[in-house]
Amino acid sequence: MSSPDQNSQANDASVDKTMPADNSTTHFGYKTIEKDDKISMVAGVFHSVAKQYDVMNDLMSFGVHRLWKRFTIDASGVRPGNKVLDLAGGTGDLTAKFSQLVGREGQVVLADINSSMLNVGRDKLRDKGLVQNIEYVQANAEYLPFEENTFDVVTIAFGLRNVTDKDKALRSIYSVLKPGGRLLVLEFSKPEHELLNKAYDFYSFNILPKMGELVAKDGDSYQYLAESIRMHPDQETLKTMMDNAGFEQTTFKNLTGGVVALHKGYKF
Amino acid sequence: MATSKIANELLLPQVLTAVLELLINKALLLNVNKDSSLQDVSGKTITLELAELTFPLSFTVGSAARVIVSSLTDCSDCTISTSVNTLKKLKAEQQITQLVKQGELDVIGDVKIAQQFAAIAQSLEIDWQTELAKHIGDVPSHKMVQFGNKLTNAVNKHSTQLQADVSEYVVHEKRLVATNGQITHFKQQVTEVANKVDTINTRINTIFSLLSSKK
Numbered sequence: 001m002s003s004p005d006q007n008s009q010a011n012d013a014s015v016d017k018t019m020p021a022d023n024s025t026t027h028f029g030y031k032t033i034e035k036d037d038k039i040s041m042v043a044g045v046f047h048s049v050a051k052q053y054d055v056m057n058d059l060m061s062f063g064v065h066r067l068w069k070r071f072t073i074d075a076s077g078v079r080p081g082n083k084v085l086d087l088a089g090g091t092g093d094l095t096a097k098f099s100q101l102v103g104r105e106g107q108v109v110l111a112d113i114n115s116s117m118l119n120v121g122r123d124k125l126r127d128k129g130l131v132q133n134i135e136y137v138q139a140n141a142e143y144l145p146f147e148e149n150t151f152d153v154v155t156i157a158f159g160l161r162n163v164t165d166k167d168k169a170l171r172s173i174y175s176v177l178k179p180g181g182r183l184l185v186l187e188f189s190k191p192e193h194e195l196l197n198k199a200y201d202f203y204s205f206n207i208l209p210k211m212g213e214l215v216a217k218d219g220d221s222y223q224y225l226a227e228s229i230r231m232h233p234d235q236e237t238l239k240t241m242m243d244n245a246g247f248e249q250t251t252f253k254n255l256t257g258g259v260v261a262l263h264k265g266y267k268f
Numbered sequence: 269m270a271t272s273k274i275a276n277e278l279l280l281p282q283v284l285t286a287v288l289e290l291l292i293n294k295a296l297l298l299n300v301n302k303d304s305s306l307q308d309v310s311g312k313t314i315t316l317e318l319a320e321l322t323f324p325l326s327f328t329v330g331s332a333a334r335v336i337v338s339s340l341t342d343c344s345d346c347t348i349s350t351s352v353n354t355l356k357k358l359k360a361e362q363q364i365t366q367l368v369k370q371g372e373l374d375v376i377g378d379v380k381i382a383q384q385f386a387a388i389a390q391s392l393e394i395d396w397q398t399e400l401a402k403h404i405g406d407v408p409s410h411k412m413v414q415f416g417n418k419l420t421n422a423v424n425k426h427s428t429q430l431q432a433d434v435s436e437y438v439v440h441e442k443r444l445v446a447t448n449g450q451i452t453h454f455k456q457q458v459t460e461v462a463n464k465v466d467t468i469n470t471r472i473n474t475i476f477s478l479l480s481s482k483k
Contacts, residue, residue: 070282070338079343080311100330101340103311129332255279 026164027231035164039140043114052216053091053120059211060222065158066093068260072155072186073097075253075262081105082152085176087141088112088159092121098153099130109151111137111144112159141169146176157186161232170245177267183247185238188229189254189261196257204229235261281323281339288325289337296335298394305388306333314385315344319351327385346377358386 026035057065072094078084080103086095089110098108110125112118115138122136139145141156141163154173163169173183191197204226212222233241235252238261242250247265254261274280296306306329313328326344328336341347350358354372357363364382367373375382400409438444446454 064279066286067279067282070286071279074281074285074339077340077342097336097338100332100334100336101328101338101343104331132331 027228039113039164053117054093054124056212056216056222059215060208064256068186068255068262069093069097069157071253071255072157072184072262073101075264076153076155076184077182078102078153079106083150083178084108085144085146085151085154085173086110087139087144087154087156087173088162089155089157090114090117090121090159092125094155094157095121095134096125096128096130098155099125099134102133104133107133107135109135109137109146111139111141113138113140142172144172144176148175149178150176152178152181153184154181155184155186158188160185160187160238161228166233167241167245170242170247174246174267179267181267183242183263183265183267185242185263187238187261187263188232189238189258190234192254192258196259200259235263238263276323284321285325285337285339289335292327292335292337295392295394296333298399299391300393300395301391305384305391309381309384309388312381312384313340313344313346314381315341315347316355317347317349318355319349344377346375346379346381348382349374349376 024035025032061068076084076098078098078101080101082102083106084098084102086092086098086108089095089112092110095108095110102108110118110121112121118136118138125131125134137145141159142165154177156173160166160169170183177183191200205223208226209219209223212225213219216222232238235254235258239250239252242263242265246267248268250263250265252261252263309329310331310333311329313326315324315326317324323339324341324347326338326340328338328340328343330336350367350373354367357367358373364373364375364379368375397409397413400412403409404412439447
C-alpha cells in the first residue's frame, strides 16, 4: 500500500514525470530503477496478470474500458483495406473490432512486448473465429520491426505508460505510419476535477490492489498499475511529446472526467 | 449542440452501439431462418442518421458473420437519413421511393445494400420456446410461452379497447380533437376559399388594368 507521501508525490506538478533524474534511470511506478531493468519488471507484471487481464479490466473499470475502446475505434476512421497496428494490444480487444472493419483486403497487426499477453490475445481471437487478416508480432514499441510508412492507423491502448522511453516509442510509431496516417493513444490520465481526483486516488490505492489480490492473486501488480498511472504524463505533456515526435494536428479528448484521455495525432 | 456534448461526455454513442451490437448478434445467432444472405453483405456498411440522435449508427457485417455497430461514418456503402417513425414504415421495400419523394427519407449510396440489410432484418425469427426449453425443459417452456401469448393477446385487446374509448371521449364527447375526416373537410374548404380569393384577385387586377388603360 502506498503512503500518503507517495500519493502527494505523484500529484505534485513539480515532479517531472517524463524525464527521470538521469538518462540511465526511469520510473517503475513510484520507484526509480535502471532503464535496463524496466522491461523485465513490466514483463513480470504482465506475465503474472495475463490470464486474468480481461476479468480484472472489467472489474476495475466496471466495464467502462469497453466504452473507452469503442470511442477509440469510432475516432480511428478506419476503412476497409486499411493496415492497422494495435500496439501493446494485449488481449486483442481493439484488434477484434479492427479485423472486421478492415475486411479481407485489410490487415491488423497485434503487437505486444509480452509473450504471455500475446498468447492470451491470440487464443481469444482464434476462439472468436478471427484468423484471416491478423498477424501477431512480439515487439518493443521503441524499436518497431516494420518498414517506414507501413500503417494507416496505429493505436496504443493502456500501453504507453509501461514503455521505458516514451519519446523513442512515439518517434518509432511516427516512422511506421504512412503519410496521412493517424496515431491514437488511449491512456489513463489526470482527472479534471479535484474531487474526482481524490476519489480516484482512494479507489486506486485502497481498493484496486485488494481486488488484484483477490481475483488475480497479485496485489503488487495492481499497486504498480495505480502508481504507473500517476507517473504517466498528463494530457498536455503527452500532447507536447507527440508534437515533439513529429505528429501534427495533435488533439486529446478527456473521457470519464479525464480518468482516461484519447490523444490523436497525424503524420503528414 | 449541448445535447451532443452531454451525449459524448457520457459516452452514450458507445453505450448504444454496444447494446445494439450485442442484441443484433444474439438475434442473428438465434435466428431460425439462417441463410447465406449475411454473406452477400459481408464487408459492407450501412449508416443510419436518425433525426432523434446526434450521432450516426453504422452497421458493418464483418467476418465470422458478426455485425459491428459503431459511430464510424467514413466508410459507409449506403447512408440513410431519416427518423425513427419513418424507419418503421421502411419494412415494405416498395415504400422507399415514396418516402424519398415525400422528403421523409434521404439515401446516399447503393440502395441495393439498404434493401439487402432490410431483407435480413425482416428474415429474423427467433423460436423463443425452443430457446427457453434448452434452459428449463419442454413442458415448462410450453406453458410459459402459452401464458405469454395469452397475456400478450389480453394486453393487445385491452389496449385497443382503451384507445377506442379514449378517442370516443376526446373526439366525440368532449370535442377536444378533430377527426381525420373533419380535418380533410376543413382543408378542402380552405382550398376552395383560397381559390375563390385568387379568382377575385385576378378579376380586380383585370379591372384595375382596364381602368388605367382608359385613363
